[in-house]
Amino acid sequence: xxxxxxxxxxxxxxxxxxxxxxxxxxxxxxxxxSFATEWxxxxxxxxxxxxxxxxxxxxxxxxxxxRSMGWDTLLSVGGVALAVPSELFFSVGLAxxxxxxxxxxxxxxxYVVARYEFRGKEWVNAVSVLPLVPGVILGVAFLRAYPNLxxxxxxxxxxxxxxxxxxxxxxxxxxxxxxxxxQLEESARSLGAxxxxxxxxxxxxxxxxxxxxxxxxxxxxAAAEFNFSYVVWAKGTQPLALFLxxxxxxxxxTKAAAAVSMFFCIVVAITLLxxxxxxxxxxxxxx
Amino acid sequence: xxxxxxxxxxxxxxxxxxxxxVSLTVADGEILGVLGPSGCGKxxxxxxxxxxxxxxxxxxxxxxDDVTTLPPEDRNVGLVFQEYALFDNMxxxxxxxxxxxxxxxxxxxRRERADDLLEMLGIGEMGERDPTTxxxxxxxxxxxxxxxxIEPRILLLDEPMTGLDAKLKARLRAEVGDLLDELGVTGLYxxxxxxxxxxxxxRVAVMNEGHLEQVxxxxxxxxxxxxxxxxxxxxxxxxxxxxxxx
Numbered sequence: 001x002x003x004x005x006x007x008x009x010x011x012x013x014x015x016x017x018x019x020x021x022x023x024x025x026x027x028x029x030x031x032x033x034s035f036a037t038e039w040x041x042x043x044x045x046x047x048x049x050x051x052x053x054x055x056x057x058x059x060x061x062x063x064x065x066x067r068s069m070g071w072d073t074l075l076s077v078g079g080v081a082l083a084v085p086s087e088l089f090f091s092v093g094l095a096x097x098x099x100x101x102x103x104x105x106x107x108x109x110x111y112v113v114a115r116y117e118f119r120g121k122e123w124v125n126a127v128s129v130l131p132l133v134p135g136v137i138l139g140v141a142f143l144r145a146y147p148n149l150x151x152x153x154x155x156x157x158x159x160x161x162x163x164x165x166x167x168x169x170x171x172x173x174x175x176x177x178x179x180x181x182x183q184l185e186e187s188a189r190s191l192g193a194x195x196x197x198x199x200x201x202x203x204x205x206x207x208x209x210x211x212x213x214x215x216x217x218x219x220x221x222a223a224a225e226f227n228f229s230y231v232v233w234a235k236g237t238q239p240l241a242l243f244l245x246x247x248x249x250x251x252x253x254t255k256a257a258a259a260v261s262m263f264f265c266i267v268v269a270i271t272l273l274x275x276x277x278x279x280x281x282x283x284x285x286x287x
Numbered sequence: 288x289x290x291x292x293x294x295x296x297x298x299x300x301x302x303x304x305x306x307x308x309v310s311l312t313v314a315d316g317e318i319l320g321v322l323g324p325s326g327c328g329k330x331x332x333x334x335x336x337x338x339x340x341x342x343x344x345x346x347x348x349x350x351x352d353d354v355t356t357l358p359p360e361d362r363n364v365g366l367v368f369q370e371y372a373l374f375d376n377m378x379x380x381x382x383x384x385x386x387x388x389x390x391x392x393x394x395x396x397r398r399e400r401a402d403d404l405l406e407m408l409g410i411g412e413m414g415e416r417d418p419t420t421x422x423x424x425x426x427x428x429x430x431x432x433x434x435x436x437i438e439p440r441i442l443l444l445d446e447p448m449t450g451l452d453a454k455l456k457a458r459l460r461a462e463v464g465d466l467l468d469e470l471g472v473t474g475l476y477x478x479x480x481x482x483x484x485x486x487x488x489x490r491v492a493v494m495n496e497g498h499l500e501q502v503x504x505x506x507x508x509x510x511x512x513x514x515x516x517x518x519x520x521x522x523x524x525x526x527x528x529x530x531x532x533x
Binding site for chain 2: 180183184186187188189190191192194195197206207208265
């Protein structure tokens with residue numbers, strides 16, 4: 001009895017450390033490898049070089065830079081140009097566009113399903129989760145149904161939003177279901193708020209944690225969605241997943257490591273950004 | 288505040304009759320308890336007064352005004368729920384002044400009135416707090432302040448103390464009862480707790496299966512129950528009643 005109590009907590013902690021370590025180790029190794037010149041054995045060697053990053057970011061004058069994300073001059077002051085990786089921004093934006101559509105469509109669906117009892121509710125619920133099919137299947141079906149959207153950025157955005165909508169609906173719906181939705185709504189109405197105002201200033205902000213979580217999941221999955229991108233994308237700026245794939249399949253190990261690390265950095269940055277917008281954009285509370 | 292009158296309200300959901308011709312008057316400045324087992328129609332009655340249910344037939348009057356078809360946001364009623372239903376995206380003060388904001392009251396006046404109410408309810412120092420960090424009793428006080436801030440024509444309380452522990456309940460009952468009396472609030476107090484209805488309300492309406500069984504003062508209800516249902520339902524709480532001798 002007392003033995004199990006003594007061993008219990010350190011045991012759980014040890015398992016946790018092991019699991020986290022096991023998951024984090026490849027990420028750390030990859031980031032380290034991106035600064036190495038060589039990675040032929042188990043561990044990278046020949047530190048420290050920034051050449052891999054320079055090539056991936058398209059800053060080096062090599063053949064590899066052709067595959068990178070065209071730098072455009074944003075601002076030019078006295079001969080010193082401030083350039084931004086415009087294609088990278090564009091790729092990030094493709095996935096964000098999908099999230100935006102998910103917000104506009106997914107939040108109201110989640111609300112209706114959580115709030116009301118109506119005939120066909122289960123049906124709506126099922127349809128909103130239906131796009132959980134593999135991206136390659138949706139991609140082919142998508143091209144058949146909307147040939148005009150083939151290869152366009154708009155097509156990619158719409159496709160991402162379709163593919164990832166279930167995650168938004170599920171995250172936001174469970175948030176709505178965990179709060180006294182009807183009472184919140186009726187309180188606001190009785191205090192004199194119209195229904196649209198109630199929805200926008202009370203219901204949506206009260207569900208912010210679910211909305212932020214849904215946005216992060218949707219963005220991350222959309223940015224990494226390879227299959228759909230591969231089927232639908234034709235030319236022009238590459239979606240992030242394709243950019244990543246090219247760097248991994250045609251490059252040295254160390255350069256692939258740099259590309260993966262960069263992707264990882266973007267994911268972290270966008271996650272933090274969404275979280276920040278989510279908590280500060282919704283609340284009027286000064287904490 | 289004004290007299291509130293329900294006249295032969297009928298409400299059905301498909302085959303089920305929720306209210307079968309309920310007529311009820313809440314006098315100006317009176318707290319009327321609506322007491323009954325769950326499913327008796329007491330919450331439907333409250334929601335009809337608030338405007339969230341439109342009766343199939345019958346009228347709802349506030350004073351001289353027929354409000355039967357008026358939407359909830361135009362009725363000027365205060366609602367207090369068992370679940371508190373505070374807006375977590377706002378501070379305590381913003382919660383209380385929400386109704387005033389909807390009425391375009393200036394920021395300074397809103398703040399003043401909200402702070403006055405919070406003071407009155409004994410949580411004057413909590414205006415800046417996040418409502419989720421408050422205890423159940425404190426949250427319910429915020430809910431009450433929020434409903435009172437708009438100076439409602441009628442205050443509707445839906446099982447406001449059901450989630451609280453017995454000791455806190457007793458204290459709130461006394462405090463809130465005094466405050467409502469002092470403010471001269473007209474109120475409808477829905478509860479399934481006989482003791483609470485008897486202690487908080489000027490008169491009590493006992494409901495069963497969509498009908499009124501009896502309306503009267505707590506003493507009348509207890510001493511001269513008009514039906515077996517009333518006698519049985521009310522006697523369950525007898526030990527706690529102060530005017531009962533054993």
